[in-house]
Amino acid sequence: MAREYGKTELLEKILQCNRCGTCQDVCPTYMITGNENDVARSRLRLIRLVAEGKYAWGEEAELSASIRSCLLCKACVSNCPSNVPTDEIMMHARNEINKASGMPLFNRLAYRGVFSHSDRLSILAKLLRMYQRSFASSLVRKSGFLNLLKNYGKAEELLPPIPARSLKARLPELLPNGLDSKHRIVYFSGCAINAFYGRFGMATIEVLRHNRCHVDVPSVVCCGGPHLSGGDFAEARRLARINIDTILALEPDAIVTDCATCSGIMKEYDKLFEDDPAYLEKSKIFAEKIKDINEFLGSIDLRPAEHGVRGTATIHNPCHLREPHLAKPPRQLLRQIPELTFVAMDDADMCCGGAGSYGALHPDTSRTILEKKMHGFVASEADYLVTSCPACAMQLEFGLRRHNLKGTVVHPVELLAKAYNFKRSAEK
Numbered sequence: 115m116a117r118e119y120g121k122t123e124l125l126e127k128i129l130q131c132n133r134c135g136t137c138q139d140v141c142p143t144y145m146i147t148g149n150e151n152d153v154a155r156s157r158l159r160l161i162r163l164v165a166e167g168k169y170a171w172g173e174e175a176e177l178s179a180s181i182r183s184c185l186l187c188k189a190c191v192s193n194c195p196s197n198v199p200t201d202e203i204m205m206h207a208r209n210e211i212n213k214a215s216g217m218p219l220f221n222r223l224a225y226r227g228v229f230s231h232s233d234r235l236s237i238l239a240k241l242l243r244m245y246q247r248s249f250a251s252s253l254v255r256k257s258g259f260l261n262l263l264k265n266y267g268k269a270e271e272l273l274p275p276i277p278a279r280s281l282k283a284r285l286p287e288l289l290p291n292g293l294d295s296k297h298r299i300v301y302f303s304g305c306a307i308n309a310f311y312g313r314f315g316m317a318t319i320e321v322l323r324h325n326r327c328h329v330d331v332p333s334v335v336c337c338g339g340p341h342l343s344g345g346d347f348a349e350a351r352r353l354a355r356i357n358i359d360t361i362l363a364l365e366p367d368a369i370v371t372d373c374a375t376c377s378g379i380m381k382e383y384d385k386l387f388e389d390d391p392a393y394l395e396k397s398k399i400f401a402e403k404i405k406d407i408n409e410f411l412g413s414i415d416l417r418p419a420e421h422g423v424r425g426t427a428t429i430h431n432p433c434h435l436r437e438p439h440l441a442k443p444p445r446q447l448l449r450q451i452p453e454l455t456f457v458a459m460d461d462a463d464m465c466c467g468g469a470g471s472y473g474a475l476h477p478d479t480s481r482t483i484l485e486k487k488m489h490g491f492v493a494s495e496a497d498y499l500v501t502s503c504p505a506c507a508m509q510l511e512f513g514l515r516r517h518n519l520k521g522t523v524v525h526p527v528e529l530l531a532k533a534y535n536f537k538r539s540a541e542k
């Protein structure tokens with residue numbers, strides 16, 4: 115998660131690195147390129163040159179490129195014997211580079227221009243759906259026009275089939291809250307769930323209500339994840355303040371989300387407000403209430419499922435659910451579903467290469483990492499490729515299409531909804 119460091123603190127954090135090289139064994143970008151600049155140890159060494167005053171932020175193209183090519187996957191952080199918070203340092207560095215050299219056009223258009231405004235994302239999703247279902251898409255592909263757009267042109271094939279209606283538009287279909295609720299929940303619907311994976315959200319709300327939760331679904335804004343990873347802390351703080359004020363006013367027992375990125379970001383909102391006394395306390399209260407849906411369902415008495423789901427499922431861990439206490443609940447959930455067989459996947463922890471907009475900005479590296487992930491899925495021989503993050507789902511579905519593989523990408527809660535025999539969530 116992102117923090118802004120003071121100069122001395124930044125240097126102290128970097129100096130924690132003892133250059134042991136353990137990160138070389140786990141860093142996906144280094145595994146693909148074999149380039150020493152593409153691993154935590156070297157990224158930190160380059161940032162140290164700035165922290166020591168030898169260069170200014172944004173001055174060295176090699177430094178900026180090395181920092182922007184990090185996936186922020188935290189594999190190095192989880193395996194670092196010196197507890198170096200490499201992902202935080204990378205986000206801090208991106209924020210400083212943006213302050214010094216201006217925000218890249220992509221960040222301005224995609225993050226501030228679209229993700230900061232959920233209504234614009236909904237309109238864009240509708241337009242993309244029209245494009246996907248018209249002749250225009252095959253014409254554009256055949257014309258070679260996408261090649262002119264270079265990396266941005268390659269982003270087109272990453273999109274999943276866009277559903278007819280957003281999650282927001284489908285909410286009136288759901289049964290209302292029951293009268294026997296034991297838990298007061300706010301469901302946080304992330305941008306990608308609302309626009310592209312409403313089926314995850316429908317399943318989550320139905321499963322929660324079935325398990326005696328009173329679920330409110332307020333109108334929220336982006337969690338700020340894309341902005342933080344792009345190094346736009348000011349906008350992430352603005353969005354976080356809106357979410358904190360909107361949701362805490364409803365006085366929930368827990369704030370539940372089915373997007374691993376949203377939960378990972380919002381669990382650490384307090385780090386954004388260390389210098390803001392007006393929001394520090396509120397952000398701590400907010401962050402403590404955030405639960406990934408699997409984590410929340412693992413903490414309550416779950417109603418048993420009466421139906422089964424035939425088949426075999428394997429799990430890809432989103433980077434934000436990498437910690438063992440967060441990686442365990444989805445597996446426990448699948449094991450409770452009658453008739454479903456769970457098999458572990460090799461390298462389940464390895465980033466899928468999606469990493470938010472990484473697939474669009476660094477398509478070649480992203481696709482090579484994805485290929486490794488697909489090898490793991492094929493070896494598992496599973497029918498379902500399960501993940502708790504819409505950004506991973508998008509990348510994994512792309513992987514299945516790209517490599518012509520059989521399989522279905524689902525959220526764990528969708529399988530539970532199926533075992534409860536709920537029909538609404540199944541609609542695409």
Ligand code: SF4
Nearest residue numbers: 131132134135137194
């Ligand atoms: S594992 Fe940690 S201490 Fe070792 S080189 Fe990488 S960042 Fe430095």
Ligand code: SF4
Nearest residue numbers: 141184185187188190
């Ligand atoms: S966060 Fe991931 S991509 Fe970045 S240096 Fe660490 S392991 Fe490598």
